[in-house]
Amino acid sequence: MERVDLKLKEGEVHVYLTHEDNREWACAECGVLCPLYDHQPERQWRHLDTCQYRTILHAEPPRSQCPEHGVRVVKLSWAEASSRFTALFEGLAIEWLKHASQKAVGEQLRLSWDEIHGIMERAVERGLARRQAEEIPYLGVDEKAFRKGHKYLTLVNDLTRSRVLYVAEDREQSSLDGFWPTITAEQQASIEAVALDMWDPYVASVRGHLPKAEEKMVFDKFHIAKHLGEAVDRVRRQEHKVLKAEGDERLKGTKYDWLRNPASMEGEQKREFAELRKSELKTARAWALKETAMDLYDYVYEKPARRHFHWWYNWAVRSRLQPMKEVAAMLKRRFENIITYLRHRITNAASESLNAKIQWIKYTARGFRNKQNFINAIYFHCGSLDLAPSPTK
Ligand SMILES: [Zn+2]
Secondary structure: OOEEEEEEEOOEEEOOOOOOOOOOOEEEOOOEEEEEEEEEOOOOEEEEEEEOOOEEEEEEEEEEOOOOOOEEEOOOOOOOOOOOOOOHHHHHHHHHHHHHOOOHHHHHHOOHHHHHHHHHHHHHHHHHHHOOOOOOEEEEEEEEEEOOOOEEEEEEEEOOOEEEEEEEEOHHHHHHHOOOHOHHHHHHHHOOOOEEEEEEEEEHHHHHHHHHHHEEEEEEEEHHHHHHHHHHHHHHHHHHHHHHHHHOOOOEEEEEEHOOOOHHHHHHHHHHHHHHOOOHHHHHHHHHHHHHHHHHHHHOOOHHHHHHHHHHHHHHHHOHHHHHHHHHHHHHHHHHHHOHHHOOOOHHHHHHHHHHHHHHHHOOOOOOOOHHHHHHHHHHHHHHOOOOOOOOO
16 A cells, blocks of 8 residues: 545545555466566546545556566456456445345445446346356246336246346247257256246247257246136126116126135125125126136146046036137147146246345336346346355455
């Protein structure tokens, strides 16, 4: 250290670093000790605060002259090559960012959005580079809406370790195609099943990249429940219109009752809904169809489960309820990758805790100027990555 300037008015401590003469420097490329060539112009790094004072390091980074690699800036012990922060400061910011919003951390550490995003981006790069090729028996492919206007991200989750493995823009086949080259052949061989929505671009990508894909794809149980629920709601809306014209308001305001689990209802509401679903209403029949379809998931063995579905399908197509007939046709077409649930027992609900985190990221990070920052934040919080700055010596 050469000298320290205390700037009381600005609340800053400036530390000027130098080095002893006559020492040799390791080449940044090969590590061979070489003579000093010259110094770069002075650079600054934000360091951990000294008491309440912002602390700035100043130094002129030495350049070595390697017989093989020529003139190179030496690796600095306190910072990574591209950073304007010391590794200790960056490590502190990363720890804070794990627990508080970007806005709060920015204010506390007096960092701009760009600086915060830079710290997160470097952390994610390090984390992804350090990732080990663990086995990934159960994957979940999920889409995430990004802002309004139907912008989507595609996420690949490791359901066993509850972490995000991969994030890509859009929800095209190419979005998921980008995932497969990021895993090793051993990892690919370790995949036993993939939970996904009934979404053809994803199906095409899994088929194109995963051997025996037909046995391994499991259409997500909750995605199927959602389709059935939407069909029930279409029946309800049509019927409500007809009843209302006759002055019958029984279905008014009941949309969410038909989507809820009746076991979660209490008292008066429970009694009223029981009356509705036991009625002769078309909506009540549609609802019974939906509940019965979902009974499939209570089966342990495939054979009786197939019989159950066959019986249900015949009931649905004869129900004279058009939306239920349509959803039944779709489920029949997709059935071979619905029944795979009984073998693998996976759903994307295992990613619920990840989804909750992503909601939090969306909510707290109003500073996302672009999708890449959002993608980085997902890796940062949900990737289970080793984010800490590397000691450079
Ligand atoms: Zn060298």
